[in-house]
Amino acid sequence: MTARRRLRDIYLLTDFEKAVRRYLPKAVFEYVRNGAGSEISLRRNRAIFERFLWRPYRLRDVSACAAEITLFGERYAQPFGFAPTGGAAMTRYDADRIEAAAAQRHGLFYALSANSLTPLEDIIRVNPRAWFAAYLPSDRGVIDGMIDRVSHAGYTVFLVTCDVPVPAQRIPETRAGYAMPIRPNLRATLGGLRRPGWTLGTLGRTILRDGNPRIVNIRPQGGPGLFSREIASVGGSPCFTWDHIRHIRARWRGKLVLKGIMRPEDAREAAAIGVDGIVVSDHGARLLDTTVAPLEILREIRHASGSMTVMVDSGFRTGGDVLKAMALGADAVMIGRPFLQACALAGAAGLDRAVSILRTEILRDLGLLGISRLEALDMTLLKDLHEVGFAQMAPDTV
Numbered sequence: 001m002t003a004r005r006r007l008r009d010i011y012l013l014t015d016f017e018k019a020v021r022r023y024l025p026k027a028v029f030e031y032v033r034n035g036a037g038s039e040i041s042l043r044r045n046r047a048i049f050e051r052f053l054w055r056p057y058r059l060r061d062v063s064a065c066a067a068e069i070t071l072f073g074e075r076y077a078q079p080f081g082f083a084p085t086g087g088a089a090m091t092r093y094d095a096d097r098i099e100a101a102a103a104q105r106h107g108l109f110y111a112l113s114a115n116s117l118t119p120l121e122d123i124i125r126v127n128p129r130a131w132f133a134a135y136l137p138s139d140r141g142v143i144d145g146m147i148d149r150v151s152h153a154g155y156t157v158f159l160v161t162c163d164v165p166v167p168a169q170r171i172p173e174t175r176a177g178y179a180m181p182i183r184p185n186l187r188a189t190l191g192g193l194r195r196p197g198w199t200l201g202t203l204g205r206t207i208l209r210d211g212n213p214r215i216v217n218i219r220p221q222g223g224p225g226l227f228s229r230e231i232a233s234v235g236g237s238p239c240f241t242w243d244h245i246r247h248i249r250a251r252w253r254g255k256l257v258l259k260g261i262m263r264p265e266d267a268r269e270a271a272a273i274g275v276d277g278i279v280v281s282d283h284g285a286r287l288l289d290t291t292v293a294p295l296e297i298l299r300e301i302r303h304a305s306g307s308m309t310v311m312v313d314s315g316f317r318t319g320g321d322v323l324k325a326m327a328l329g330a331d332a333v334m335i336g337r338p339f340l341q342a343c344a345l346a347g348a349a350g351l352d353r354a355v356s357i358l359r360t361e362i363l364r365d366l367g368l369l370g371i372s373r374l375e376a377l378d379m380t381l382l383k384d385l386h387e388v389g390f391a392q393m394a395p396d397t398v
Helices: 002-006 013-020 026-033 040-051 095-106 120-126 140-153 171-175 186-194 196-210 229-233 242-251 264-273 294-304 319-327 337-369
Strands: 052-054 069-071 074-076 080-082 111-113 131-134 157-161 255-261 277-280 309-312 332-335 382-384
Touching (some): 026 171, 026 337, 040 052, 040 319, 080 337, 095 120, 095 337, 140 242, 157 242, 186 196, 242 264, 255 264, 264 294, 319 332, 319 337, 332 337
Parallel strands (some): 131 157, 157 255, 255 277, 277 309, 309 332
16 A cells, blocks of 8 residues: 555656655655766756757557667566665665566566675576676776685676776765765664655664675675775775776676776777676766766777677666667666665655666657657757757747
């Protein structure tokens, strides 16, 4: 009954963010919602979709639209899947398992973040096709240990997060009291008291089960606890370079993906090394502010990527957004915040609703575009307002 009530007015992915604000402490809500700096990139990641407008066909047979894709030899039901999202278990108890199970249930790809509380060995039992998204230091011994652990667990896709050489700063979550390691502070404490359902049902149950919850997938033997000062060192490394990617490629036998590519020359370097796929991503605008939006550089990077699989994330909120990315050259789209918010709001039922919304929008938009297969998506279906000069014109003159 609670899930049905919470989902009663959810019709769009953007509705989840509005709804979940009432159930999460402000610090946790802002951790999921906010972006780096002044959040210029966060806003641009959404606004960029208005630059590309559809030019649909008419009078075509669209009675049998389909949206399946193949990635790394696996068939998936939709062209979108679960982006790796660190800290998922802070939004809902056991969120990593809930998301992995939802992806398996709906035939979607799913990537587990190294910054998670659930052992990677447990997740692959829930979802045998799960991918693992690593944050790696420059120490090759640690790198080798992580590769061996992930391989031994049965993962076949190893995704390296390559855009976090130094920690980022996100002001709204800091102002709201979110910090790692967890330390008592007035703002976070008051926020928890205002949301007793989260405090008891998420934080309380996690501590009751785990004692000192740990970032268990960041290193070969586990990782630091959420209350430990060692957690400040979790993440990438300023000394992690292309030489480390070459080392990983030589040791890892499965599919290798780099997440965070934003320049065509980096895509070419990845292809030359033998990387299997890349994710064009600004990390959801959570790292460096005033970057270009992934969508606006997608075509350029696609051209530089050769035969690599090219995925994209950051700012996607509708089925139409997903189809625009595919028309611009993406093979698939990763969704992050909306799935976290859906899970936080109503658990498995929330994720079922989120997936259903996107799936319905994609099939509807394919029909309205006059095409029945994803393979028919290309730039001829889009008008780029920037290229024709409309972006600089006043709204009433367009």
